[in-house]
Amino acid sequence: MSVTPHVVPGQYREVSDANGRVYRVGETDRSLLGRPRAWMVWLPWIAMMGVSVYEYGYSSAEAVLEHAHGWTLTETFWIASIWAVFQAGVAFPAGRLRETGVLPARTAMLAGAVFSGLGFLALSHLSNPYVVIAGYSVLGGTGAGLVYATCINMVGKWYPDNKGARTGFVNGGFAYGTLPLIFVFNYWFHPSNYKMVLDLIALGMVLVVAFCGMFFRDPPKSWWPHDVDPLNRGVSEDARRVAKRLAKNPPAKGQFTPMEAIRTGQLPLMWFALVCIGGVSLFGINFQVPFAKSLGFGPLVAASSAGVLAVVNGVGRAIVGWLSDYLGRRQTLGLVLVVAGLAQFGVLWSGQAHNEPLFLIFAFLNGFGGGAFYPLFAALTPDYFGENNNAQNYGLVYSAKLVGGVGGGGVAAGVVAAWGYAGAYYLAGGIAFLSALITVFLRQPGAPRRSGDGSPVAEVGGRTPSPAEATT
Structure with missing residues (x-):
């Protein structure tokens, strides 16, 4: 197959590989979007930064709240835990509505903007913890979850040829986007002004996310970039680079429905691995600042450790996304999880030694290992199960955060109360190593079984091609 750069608008061809997977080629990103597909990287990245304060700023604000x-410490972190449940739990139902056309990406983003803003208004103006849970945790979690899931899936759909780097970059915005607010919460956030600060955050969140969401649009099912040969038969330097990336992370052998993905056994395995490491990650996000303060570290060290965690967490997502394109997604994931496990012990030991520089170094590693796995799971899912149902399939994988969120927040607060920070960090390190071990068993599944002969129907510009064209 050769793909020419000159494309007649509206015309496309569907070709299949040896596994029977269909690729829709011929339509350019500009003909579909009216602009380069890079917009579907930059806009999701900005929107992710807009809602990042929910997950990465809360621990810095918890003392004032x-x-x-x-509130008690336990009440404060149960609010965060239930937020994580709804933020992760909305991914699958929203993905199903998106894939069936009921919830367009633009609508999902606008709803996410409104719900996210309402969540912060609830945190600002309500004091009853149960009412705050309804506003901040349920509405805010749903809003942030809609934004997160829509942004991540948008990138995967527009970049099926280069998911790792782009997904990692966008995912990183969900971490380091909150950096300025971490210092605001540690230095200029007080009981006398907290309402004003939270109200301004709510307003900014709504405006940023709604503006970005207005431009969101999904590509057609099975779309593939017109200038990239999906069968890897190109001879140019660019074609060789793409072929090298795809050799390490070959396209899925079919477009799996959620039930087909579950039956492979690989999706449940990915889900359990994410349960483990997701809880460890949220534990680090929620308790690193309180742990630093309990050691007598000043606000600069506490804020800096949280800032380092957020920045490295975000930048690390972009780096490992790019690295996984060349080393392999599964191999990179295993390496990241080992680092996450080591970081838990390092944060504890350096803290107990009251060594502030070493504490910040391990906060660096904790930030890297505690977030870099998210884009790897996000890219691994379409690598294994295809892009057409990715909003649902990744929604199922990401729902692991339902369990991990409870473990890394409310349950972790109970563990800290019962065993102290030492017991909690030892437990977190062991769970991270278990997650790394699980990745050894991940394998790309074979093509899904279909009823009948399962052959794809190829079309050229809306007509049925000749047999020669169909096999081109």
């Missing part, structure tokens, strides 16, 4: 609202 406890004082202002009269």
Whole structure:
């Protein structure tokens, strides 16, 4: 197959590889979007930064919130835990609605913007923890989840040829986007001004996410970039680079429905691995600042450790996404999870030694290992199960955060109360190593079984091609 750069608008051809997977080629990103597909990287990245304060800023604000609202530490972190449940739980139902056309990407983003803003208004103006859970955790979690899931899936759909680097870059915005607010929460956030600060955050969140979401649009099913040969028969330098990436992370052998993906056994394995490491990650995000303060470290070290965690968490996602394109997604994932396990012990030991520089170094490693796995799971899912149902399939994988969120927040607060920070960090390190071990058993599944002969129907510009064209 050769793909020419000159494309007649509206015409496309569907070709299949040896596994029977169909690729829709011929349509350019500009003909579909009216602009380069790079817009579907930059806009999701900005939107992810817009809602990042939910996950990566909460721990820096928790002391003031406890004082202002009269909450206990456990109440404060159960609010965060239930937020994580709804943020992750909305991914699969929203993905199903998106794939069936009921919930367009633009609508999902606008709804996410409104719900996210309402969540922060609830945190600002309500004190009853159960009412705050309804506003911040349920509405805010749903809103942030809609934004997160829509942004991540958007990138995977527009970049089926280069998912790792792009997904990692966009995913990184969900971490380091909150960096300025971490320092605001540690230095200029007080019971006297907390309402104003939270109200301004809510307003900014709505405006940023809604603006970005107005431009969102999904490509057609099975779309493939017109200038990239999906069968890897090109001879140019660019073609060789793409072929090298695809050799390490070959396209899925079919377009799996959620049930087909579950039956392979690989999706449940990915889900369990993410349960383990997701809980460890949220534990680090939620408790690193309180741990630093309990050691007597000043606000600069506490804020810096949280800032380092957020920045490295985000930048690390972009780096490992790019690295996984060349080393392989599964191999990179295993390496990241080992680092996450080692970082838990390092944060504990350096803290107990009251060694502030070493504490910040391990906060660096904790930030890297505690977030870099998210884009790897996000890219691994379409690598294994295809792009057409990725909103649902990754929604199922990401739902692991439902369990991990409870473990890394409310349950972890109970563990800290019962065993102290030492027991909690030892447990977190062991769970991270278990997650790394699980990745050894991940394998790309074979083509899904279909009823009948399962052969794809190829079309050229809306007509049925000749047999010669169909096999081109």
